[in-house]
Amino acid sequence: MFLCACAKLACALAKGNPKPDSYVRRKPLEAIRTTNSIQLDWDIHALFERPAVIANHSCDPNLAIVPNRFGAHDFIANQEIFSGVEVTWDYATSEFECFGVSVCLCSAANCRGAAGGFSKLPLDHPMLVSRFYASYLSRGNPAYYPREMDKSQTLSAPSSSNRPAHTAIRRP
Secondary structure (H helix, E strand, O other), X not given: OEEEOOHHHHHHHHOOOOOHHHOEEOOOHHHHOOOOEXXXXXXXXXXXXXXXXXXXEOOOOOEEEEEOOOOOEEEEEOOOOOOOOOOEEOHHHOOOOOOOOOOOOOOOOOOOOOOOOHHXXXXXXXXXXXXXXXXXXXXXXXXXXXXXXXXXXXOOOOOOOOOOOOOOOXXX
16 A cells, blocks of 8 residues: 655656755755655655545554655555544654644554654664665765754664665755
8 A cells, every 4th residue: 555755855856857856945944844845855844635645643653664765755555454444653753753643643553752853763773674664764964953863763774785675765
């Protein structure tokens, strides 16, 4: 089961639209971050559309993100999802720091109390161990943020021999 996380961007690129900037806005993060966007890189957010906009946060999600060939993310089911079950993903797997969820109400057994962002995830978090997080987060860039990443928490990028086949291709 795939849900396109960035439908406008993916459709524009697939159709050969030479102006994806109408879908990916290169502005300061604070100017474009919304509760309906996903962080694609340190300075890029893309706006969600349906069906991605209806997915909510959970500390124990049934969706994971994987990079796609458009430089965005796809959602994949990381467990069987039955009809009528809410689709959820962990916001911290794409956002270095989350601002939209100050208090988490997911009620999962492993609830962290807040989405908190990637910078707050423990190294043994299942999504980190499985490498289901935005690839830009492996390339720490604290220059965009007022505080530095804790070096003990910094993850190294997977080597090319260990890199999953679905790793996104970076554009210049």
